[in-house]
Amino acid sequence: MNITIVGAGNVATHLALALRQKNYTISAIYSRTAASAQTLAKTIGAIATTNLDQLPDTPIYIYCLKDDALPTVVSQVTSLHSQSLHLHTSGSIGLEIFPNACKRCGVLYPLQTFSKQRPVDFAHIPCFVEGRDVQSQQEIKALAKSISSDVNILNSEGRRALHLAAVFACNFVNRCYAIGEYVLREKAGVAFEKLLPLIDETATKVHHLSPREAQTGPAIRYDRRVIEAHLGMLAFKPLWQALYRNLTDDIHNDKLRP
Amino acid sequence: MNITIVGAGNVATHLALALRQKNYTISAIYSRTAASAQTLAKTIGAIATTNLDQLPDTPIYIYCLKDDALPTVVSQVTSLHSQSLHLHTSGSIGLEIFPNACKRCGVLYPLQTFSKQRPVDFAHIPCFVEGRDVQSQQEIKALAKSISSDVNILNSEGRRALHLAAVFACNFVNRCYAIGEYVLREKAGVAFEKLLPLIDETATKVHHLSPREAQTGPAIRYDRRVIEAHLGMLAFKPLWQALYRNLTDDIHNDKLRP
Numbered sequence: 001m002n003i004t005i006v007g008a009g010n011v012a013t014h015l016a017l018a019l020r021q022k023n024y025t026i027s028a029i030y031s032r033t034a035a036s037a038q039t040l041a042k043t044i045g046a047i048a049t050t051n052l053d054q055l056p057d058t059p060i061y062i063y064c065l066k067d068d069a070l071p072t073v074v075s076q077v078t079s080l081h082s083q084s085l086h087l088h089t090s091g092s093i094g095l096e097i098f099p100n101a102c103k104r105c106g107v108l109y110p111l112q113t114f115s116k117q118r119p120v121d122f123a124h125i126p127c128f129v130e131g132r133d134v135q136s137q138q139e140i141k142a143l144a145k146s147i148s149s150d151v152n153i154l155n156s157e158g159r160r161a162l163h164l165a166a167v168f169a170c171n172f173v174n175r176c177y178a179i180g181e182y183v184l185r186e187k188a189g190v191a192f193e194k195l196l197p198l199i200d201e202t203a204t205k206v207h208h209l210s211p212r213e214a215q216t217g218p219a220i221r222y223d224r225r226v227i228e229a230h231l232g233m234l235a236f237k238p239l240w241q242a243l244y245r246n247l248t249d250d251i252h253n254d255k256l257r258p
Numbered sequence: 259m260n261i262t263i264v265g266a267g268n269v270a271t272h273l274a275l276a277l278r279q280k281n282y283t284i285s286a287i288y289s290r291t292a293a294s295a296q297t298l299a300k301t302i303g304a305i306a307t308t309n310l311d312q313l314p315d316t317p318i319y320i321y322c323l324k325d326d327a328l329p330t331v332v333s334q335v336t337s338l339h340s341q342s343l344h345l346h347t348s349g350s351i352g353l354e355i356f357p358n359a360c361k362r363c364g365v366l367y368p369l370q371t372f373s374k375q376r377p378v379d380f381a382h383i384p385c386f387v388e389g390r391d392v393q394s395q396q397e398i399k400a401l402a403k404s405i406s407s408d409v410n411i412l413n414s415e416g417r418r419a420l421h422l423a424a425v426f427a428c429n430f431v432n433r434c435y436a437i438g439e440y441v442l443r444e445k446a447g448v449a450f451e452k453l454l455p456l457i458d459e460t461a462t463k464v465h466h467l468s469p470r471e472a473q474t475g476p477a478i479r480y481d482r483r484v485i486e487a488h489l490g491m492l493a494f495k496p497l498w499q500a501l502y503r504n505l506t507d508d509i510h511n512d513k514l515r516p
Contacts, residue, residue: 201370
């Protein structure tokens with residue numbers, strides 16, 4: 001089965017590699033940036049193009065683009081290849097991005113954080129799929145099942161919430177690591193590596209306890225003396241002070257809930 | 259070597275178990291709450307007491323108490339057992355908690371999150387030690403080395419910063435998991451388990467990339483449409499809206515830094 005991947009970023013790279021491994025043929029890689037298209041195309045044996053009009057006619061098109069770029073690109077490619085199956089991979093975009101004339105379309109959203117430098121095992125990534133009609137949905141589900149053992153049906157509204165949850169559980173978590181790293185290095189002269197056992201245990205814990213049960217620290221004990229001292233240490237960065245105060249209040253309020 | 263553990267909470271429990279395993283004898287467990295003292299004492303074969311005046315005379319006393327409770331307890335026990343080695347396990351308390359008359363004293367701070375329900379492998383927990391004099395510091399270091407392979411010397415100021423870093427990398431991270439769980443369940447009808455591969459990968463990634471390199475998501479792309487939509491979905495909870503806005507700004511500002 002031949003597939004065209006529209007995009008050459010993190011999601012495009014990992015999805016292309018996973019599909020290639022399952023013996024799909026990636027015919028072409030499109031990117032606005034020639035170098036990006038060429039790098040990925042070379043890795044998986046596809047042609048590279050920066051011209052949407054020159055995409056080959058394939059049974060499947062998968063869009064892995066920044067959300068802002070999707071509307072124009074999808075509109076152009078679906079009109080040129082109206083009989084194919086078109087799917088995007090965005091958590092926050094619904095089916096309405098596809099023109100009404102595009103009958104066979106939908107979404108394959110892999111719930112994972114992708115960086116080009118990090119290999120990932122697609123088999124264990126929860127994938128959330130949606131199709132405009134039953135037939136498209138079945139085809140997308142089958143495609144997803146060929147690369148992941150955890151495929152779920154979810155509508156656009158649910159997927160938007162899922163994406164928001166992922167922003168907290170991944171993107172904001174990672175920012176908390178970054179703040180921890182800065183404080184550790186600048187204020188204690190200790191290397192970030194020393195935090196890794198704590199970071200690992202914090203993640204592993206919630207496999208066994210709910211996050212509310214797993215909560216520890218000065219905020220849940222509401223240890224005002226420590227909280228005030230920490231706020232004082234953050235005086236050099238008011239935004240981090242505000243974060244500290246809000247997260248502490250949120251943990252404390254939650255504990256008070258029935 | 260006989261040890262008295264003053265406290266019966268999460269840190270006391272895991273430290274007592276680790277010491278017991280290395281053939282230290284835990285003579286007594288003190289807690290204000292008789293049931294807590296008895297539960298831990300029974301597990302490790304110690305006597306339980308709620309009366310500080312009845313503690314046996316042992317060469318080592320380890321204080322694992324809420325910071326607020328430390329001053330009075332430490333003052334009372336050190337005066338009764340002035341020849342012993344006294345150490346506390348708090349990230350945010352310095353050496354000044356020990357009366358001047360107490361010569362042999364210091365700190366053993368294990369950088370980990372402890373819940374009674376979760377076993378931990380103390381051998382891989384970074385421990386940060388400090389002593390009032392060289393001799394005490396050597397003794398505390400030796401004690402720490404018998405239970406952990408990663409023992410470091412750090413003064414009180416550094417330890418306070420380390421504790422603040424840990425609050426971000428663990429306590430606040432865990433709260434982000436909890437918010438993710440809530441949004442996922444209430445707004446998408448999806449179980450928390452689906453976030454676990456993402457949570458694991460987010461933690462594993464920073465073993466290989468710095469947190470700044472590992473950052474992904476709408477904030478680092480500064481995808482305003484997604485950010486605005488997410489803020490709209492959080493309208494039901496202004497505190498989470500504020501957190502979202504601050505963390506997004508912080509990620510974006512950091513990217514703009516040279």
